[in-house]
Amino acid sequence: MSERLVMAAGLALLITLVLSPFLIPVLRILKFGQNVRDDGPKRHLKKAGTPTMGGIIFLVGIIASALLTAxxxxxxxxxxxxxxxxxxGLIGFVDDFIKVVMHRSLGxxxxxxxxxxxxxxxxxIWVSVHWLGRGTDIAIPFTSIHLELSWFYYIFTAFLIVLxxxxxxxxxxLDGLAAGSSMIAGAAYVVIAxxxxxxxVAVLAHETDMAVFAAAVVGGxxxxxRFNRYPARIFMGDTGSLALGGALASLAILTKSELVFTLIGGLFAVEALSVIIQVFSFQTTGKRIFRMSPLHHHFELGGWSEWKVVIVFWMAALICAVVGIIGYLPTLG
Incomplete structure (x- = not known):
């Protein structure tokens, strides 16, 4: 089994490393460059024009590797x-295409x-419950309690997936932040799968192909x-970030670890929460809680270098992943 996991991660890694040097110049020629917010950190302005939609690269690596090694x-x-x-990933691609190619800033x-x-x-959710026998119960992290949600499971889980x-x-x-954090979350899901x-307890209990898929996410x-870390030569765009979110959410559903996912992806959750808090505060009081949201920009504007923010946030993501794995163990009982 360990050999297939190594093969899945290694093949996804290799495909991504081989494709990137070819696709980056193509995206430059096509002028698929990143637009940068004027109200963001000023040092980000130099990133304008950096090729985006690079999520296509690791998507090819992840999917090809998973299918070939499963x-x-x-x-x-x-x-x-x-x-x-x-x-x-397709939703993200259409959004990126409208913004970058059609030059409609809102996508x-x-x-x-x-x-x-x-x-x-x-x-x-429907496929998992009705065709794969996943059931409609939710495991409570750090306990052996499973709550039967019945029809409410569809609503609750759908909102969780989208969030x-x-x-x-x-x-x-920030350069490398989402890729590195997703890699850590993917590694956690190798263990959980x-x-x-x-x-x-998993839908795929008779085999370990979910772990293979998670390993491919890690490799991709x-x-x-290699190309997205600071200073980035390419960005993943919504194509990549939404695809990674969908991949991790799918693993959470099929391993019955929906609430554990909020722990493993605790960094993601905090980033989203910072935006919600900022918007709510500004609309109700006219005041901002953070210098800028999402949270990583708050620390940037506080004087941290981009690389320092990324490293610290990666460490936070690693802690979240470990806590999530620990929280998942009792649910198996």
């Missing part, structure tokens, strides 16, 4: 993982993105970091 690549479980990941409207995201979330997927997107604001398969994001 024990049952055509199983409904693997098709679900791949399909949902590509679906969220897809919020309601359009939400319709697509909730649609994919309900498809993932956490967009939280990954919000984290993608293996434990779920061993204890027979690691390869992308």
């Amino acid at each position: 024990e049952q690549p055509t199983s409904l479980e693997m098709v679900t993982l791949v399909g949902v990941t590509l679906g969220f 897809l409207r919020a309601y359009q993105k939400l319709i697509g995201q909730f649609g994919l979330a309900f498809i993932l 956490m997927t967009n939280a990954v997107n919000l984290t993608d604001g 293996l434990m779920a398969a061993i204890h027979g 994001t690691l390869g992308f970091l």
Whole structure:
């Protein structure tokens, strides 16, 4: 089993490392460059024009690697993982295309993105519950308690999927931040998927292909970091960040670790929460809690270097991942 995990991560890493040097110049020629907010940190202005939509690169690596190394690549479980990941990536791609290629700064409207995201979330939930036998119970982290939510499971989980997927997107604001944090979360899901398969609580309990898929996420994001770390030569765009959010959310559903996902992705959740708090405070009191949201910009404007913010946030993501794994263990009982 360990050999397949290494192969999945290694192949995704190799594909990403090979494709990147070819695609980056192409994106430059096509002028698929990043737009930078005028109201953001001034040092970000020099990033304008850096190729974006680079998520396509590691998406190819992750999907190809997972399908080539999986024990049952055509199983409904693997098709679900791949399909949902590509679906969220497609929403991000359309959004990026409108903003970068058609030069419409807002991209897809919020309601359009939400319709697509909730649609994919309900498809993932419906397939998991009705075709894969996932059930409608929720495991409470750090306990052996499982709450039966019945029909409310669809609503609760759909909102959780959309929230956490967009939280990954919000984290993608500094060089390497989202890629590195997603790599750490993916590594945590390698461990969780293996434990779920061993204890027979996962949808894919008869094999360990979910761990293979998570390993491919680790390899793909690691390869992308070679070109995305500070100073970045390419950005993942919404294409990549939404796809990564969809991949992690799918793993959470199929391993029955929805609430644990909020721990493993604690950094993502805090980034999203900082935006919600900022907007709510400004609209109700006219005052801002943070210098700028998401939270990573608050520390930048406080004088931290971009690389320092990323390193500290990676460390926070690692702590969240460890806490999430520890919290998942009792739920297996």
